[in-house]
Amino acid sequence: MMRRAVEGIVPVMLTPMDNGGAIDWEGLENLVDWYIEHRSDALFAVCQSSEMQRLTLDERVALSKRVVELAGSKLPVISSGHISTDLDEQIAELKAVADTGVDALVLVTNRLDPDNKGTDAFRAHLDALLAALPSDMPLGLYECPAPYRRLLSDDEFKLCRDSGRFVVLKDVSCDLETVQRRVALAEDSPLAVINANAAIAFDAMRSGSKGFSGVFTNFHPDLYAELYARRTEDGGEIEELKVFLALAAMAEPMGYPKLAKFYHNRLGTFAEPGSRVIQYDVEETHWAAGVLLDHIQEGTEYWRERLHASRNK
Numbered sequence: 001m002m003r004r005a006v007e008g009i010v011p012v013m014l015t016p017m018d019n020g021g022a023i024d025w026e027g028l029e030n031l032v033d034w035y036i037e038h039r040s041d042a043l044f045a046v047c048q049s050s051e052m053q054r055l056t057l058d059e060r061v062a063l064s065k066r067v068v069e070l071a072g073s074k075l076p077v078i079s080s081g082h083i084s085t086d087l088d089e090q091i092a093e094l095k096a097v098a099d100t101g102v103d104a105l106v107l108v109t110n111r112l113d114p115d116n117k118g119t120d121a122f123r124a125h126l127d128a129l130l131a132a133l134p135s136d137m138p139l140g141l142y143e144c145p146a147p148y149r150r151l152l153s154d155d156e157f158k159l160c161r162d163s164g165r166f167v168v169l170k171d172v173s174c175d176l177e178t179v180q181r182r183v184a185l186a187e188d189s190p191l192a193v194i195n196a197n198a199a200i201a202f203d204a205m206r207s208g209s210k211g212f213s214g215v216f217t218n219f220h221p222d223l224y225a226e227l228y229a230r231r232t233e234d235g236g237e238i239e240e241l242k243v244f245l246a247l248a249a250m251a252e253p254m255g256y257p258k259l260a261k262f263y264h265n266r267l268g269t270f271a272e273p274g275s276r277v278i279q280y281d282v283e284e285t286h287w288a289a290g291v292l293l294d295h296i297q298e299g300t301e302y303w304r305e306r307l308h309a310s311r312n313k
Contacts, residue, residue: 107126
C-alpha cells in the first residue's frame with residue numbers, strides 16, 4: 001500500500017457542529033477548503049480536537065471518509081478515532097477507520113495501556129493490534145491528553161520504530177529535550193516526529209521535528225508553515241513570528257475546541273460554534289475571550305501581510 005509522507009503542518013481538525021451538537025457537513029467542506037488554502041500539508045481528520053471521544057463509531061468513520069473524499073487528492077489524511085478500552089472493540093473501530101482510505105491509521109498511546117500498567121501491558125496490547133490490523137496499513141502514534149496523557153518511554157518508542165509499521169508520532173511531551181531525543185532515535189527510520197506544543201514549535205523544528213500539529217493550526221496554519229519553511233533562520237522577523245505564535249496559543253485554555261469554532265464562526269467558515277465537549281458560552285465563562293480573539297485575528301492578518309511583503313521584496 002503506497003502512502004504519502006505525513007509531515008509539515010498537520011492541523012488537528014475540528015468537527016463543525018450546530019448548536020445542538022449535530023455535525024455540520026457543509027461546514028466541514030468549507031473547513032477542509034480553509035485548511036488547504038492556508039498551507040496545510042496533511043490533515044488529522046479524527047483526533048481529540050475533533051471531539052472523537054464524543055462521536056459514535058459511525059460518525060468517526062463518516063468524518064474520516066468524507067475528509068478523504070474532500071482532501072485526499074490534494075493532501076495526505078490521517079485518522080484515529082481510537083477511543084475504546086476493550087481490545088476487541090479497538091480492533092473493530094481501527095479496522096473501520098482504516099477502510100476509509102486514510103494514509104495512516106493513528107493509535108492513541110493511552111489506549112495501548114488503558115490502565116497505565118507500564119511497558120509490558122503496552123507491548124502486549126500493541127502486539128495484538130499489529131497482528132489484527134492490515135500489515136500494509138501505515139500507522140501513527142498520538143500521545144492524546146485524554147483520558148490521560150500516556151507518554152512513550154524511549155524503549156516503547158524504539159519498539160514502535162523497529163516494527164517498521166509506524167510513519168508518524170504526534171509528540172505531546174511539550175519538552176524540547178524529549179523531542180530532540182526522539183528525533184535522534186528515529187533517524188534512518190520512516191517514523192517522523194511531529195511536535196504539538198506551540199511554545200517549543202520553532203526550536204523543535206530546528207531540531208528535526210517534521211513540522212507542527214498543535215491546536216493553533218486551527219487559527220493560522222499558514223503562519224506555522226512559514227515558521228517551518230524558515231526554521232534555519234536566526235533573529236529578526238522569524239524570531240518575532242515565533243513569539244507571536246507562542247503567545248497566541250496561550251488562549252487554548254479558554255474553552256478550546258469551542259474557542260476555535262467560535263473563531264471560525266466569526267470567519268464565516270461555518271454557521272454555528274456548536275460543541276459536544278464545551279457546551280457553555282465561551283465569552284460568558286472566559287472573560288474577554290472575544291476581545292482576545294480580536295487580537296489574535298488582527299495579529300494573524302498583520303503577519304500574513306508582513307510575510308507577503310517580505311516574500312515580494
